[in-house]
Amino acid sequence: MHILTNKKILLGVSGSVAAYRAPELARRLSEHGAEVRAVLTEGGAKLISPLLMQAVTGAPARCSLWDEAAEAAMSHIELARWADCIVIAPATANTIARLARGEASDLLGTVCLASNAPVLVAPAMNRNMWSNRATQENSASLRERGCVLVGPDHGQQACGDVGEGRMSAVPDIIEAVERSVGVSDQLAGQRVLITAGPTREPIDPVRFLSNRSTGTMGFELAEAAARAGADVQLVTGPTARPTPPGVERLDVVTAEEMLNAVMERANGSHIFIACAAVSDYTPAHYSPKKLKRRDSAEALELKPSPDILAGVARLPERPFLVGFAAETQQVEENARAKLEAKGVDMVVGNRVGKGRGFGDVQTSARVVWEGGGRSIGKCAKPEMARRLIGLIAERCGLENVTLLRTRSSAQ
Ligand SMILES: Cc1cc2nc3c(=O)[nH]c(=O)nc-3n(C[C@H](O)[C@H](O)[C@H](O)COP(=O)(O)O)c2cc1C
Numbered sequence: 001m002h003i004l005t006n007k008k009i010l011l012g013v014s015g016s017v018a019a020y021r022a023p024e025l026a027r028r029l030s031e032h033g034a035e036v037r038a039v040l041t042e043g044g045a046k047l048i049s050p051l052l053m054q055a056v057t058g059a060p061a062r063c064s065l066w067d068e069a070a071e072a073a074m075s076h077i078e079l080a081r082w083a084d085c086i087v088i089a090p091a092t093a094n095t096i097a098r099l100a101r102g103e104a105s106d107l108l109g110t111v112c113l114a115s116n117a118p119v120l121v122a123p124a125m126n127r128n129m130w131s132n133r134a135t136q137e138n139s140a141s142l143r144e145r146g147c148v149l150v151g152p153d154h155g156q157q158a159c160g161d162v163g164e165g166r167m168s169a170v171p172d173i174i175e176a177v178e179r180s181v182g183v184s185d186q187l188a189g190q191r192v193l194i195t196a197g198p199t200r201e202p203i204d205p206v207r208f209l210s211n212r213s214t215g216t217m218g219f220e221l222a223e224a225a226a227r228a229g230a231d232v233q234l235v236t237g238p239t240a241r242p243t244p245p246g247v248e249r250l251d252v253v254t255a256e257e258m259l260n261a262v263m264e265r266a267n268g269s270h271i272f273i274a275c276a277a278v279s280d281y282t283p284a285h286y287s288p289k290k291l292k293r294r295d296s297a298e299a300l301e302l303k304p305s306p307d308i309l310a311g312v313a314r315l316p317e318r319p320f321l322v323g324f325a326a327e328t329q330q331v332e333e334n335a336r337a338k339l340e341a342k343g344v345d346m347v348v349g350n351r352v353g354k355g356r357g358f359g360d361v362q363t364s365a366r367v368v369w370e371g372g373g374r375s376i377g378k379c380a381k382p383e384m385a386r387r388l389i390g391l392i393a394e395r396c397g398l399e400n401v402t403l404l405r406t407r408s409s410a411q
Pocket of ligand 1: 013014015016017018041042043044091092093094095096124125126129
């Protein structure tokens with residue numbers, strides 16, 4: 001079940017040129033299982049047809065506070081109570097100003113004032129309108145009162161300018177809605193152990209072997225698992241990322257330390273997600289003294305680092321195992337090879353290199369398991385993490401019987 005299933009989203013559309021993207025937003029929200037109702041400002045209704053919004057949401061779009069028939073069917077107060085979340089996309093400078101002043105001069109403003117639901121605002125306007133001190137102060141005032149501002153983005157504008165003021169992309173707005181409507185119970189009661197980030201293998205007191213991993217994917221997975229109701233432990237190599245809410249974090253540096261931390265926790269875990277980019281090799285000898293230039297001219301002797309995933313796979317009561325395969329080529333083949341070689345339940349293959357894979361970039365994945373697989377199209381990492389957690393929950397559900405049998409037979 002998607003996090004938006006059965007959620008009631010009130011979509012406010014104001015008079016920005018970006019109103020043409022509101023029907024797509026409504027449709028995507030509906031595809032995720034949300035019930036959507038549109039409220040258009042006077043300007044919004046001039047730029048996008050209420051009939052089109054009705055067609056994509058399956059409910060009449062409301063445009064006026066003074067509509068006898070609509071008010072009789074569902075009063076503006078009932079509409080305010082009905083909403084689990086109000087998202088105003090696009091939000092004009094004028095609508096932002098009205099909201100900041102707490103005006104109840106039209107239906108959207110009145111509903112916002114009367115509702116306890118979270119309010120998300122996706123500004124869309126010319127860059128000068130956005131950077132104007134009045135708009136900035138109004139936006140800051142909304143933020144202070146707990147509204148979530150999504151964007152705006154930087155880029156080419158309808159008026160020909162380039163700058164900040166474009167409405168955020170539809171997936172980014174949906175992600176913000178998902179965050180605001182809260183958690184699911186997909187992984188309720190599950191203990192999930194996740195590794196993230198790189199490891200550092202010391203050569204001498206000032207040098208180490210490492211890789212480009214930033215920890216982004218592992219941290220997003222930890223956050224998504226916690227939001228899905230899991231009890232999450234995150235073992236991470238060195239990274240600058242803040243700890244996601246509700247996640248227990250343990251910092252380690254080397255592959256050996258990560259192995260020890262994982263083995264101490266794996267037994268009690270239901271799911272283990274090995275997302276860390278563990279260094280494959282570690283220096284065979286650590287030099288307690290800084291190596292001199294002349295010493296480092298010699299070849300560095302390396303030995304393989306411990307294989308953490310394989311270590312957990314050998315446990316008699318092993319958790320559901322998810323590995324990652326970051327590949328520069330033949331993603332599916334390499335992911336399947338890893339699935340077999342390591343005896344794990346699922347491998348997430350993704351392409352890395354040439355600006356792909358590391359940090360806050362968009363990513364796609366080919367997820368494989370014995371006898372099946374699924375592709376996840378290009379998306380931002382938080383979205384990817386949520387989809388992966390959903391898929392893991394789904395696969396664990398299918399394999400619940402086996403998991404439970406293994407556990408109870410060992411008790
Ligand atoms: C074609 C057109 C496009 C517009 N686009 C924007 C826009 O992107 N952002 C904005 O703040 N105002 C825009 N405006 C101006 C608003 O429509 C105007 O300020 C209006 O009063 C907004 O009312 P509302 O916030 O109640 O919808 C546009 C106006 C026109 C005629």
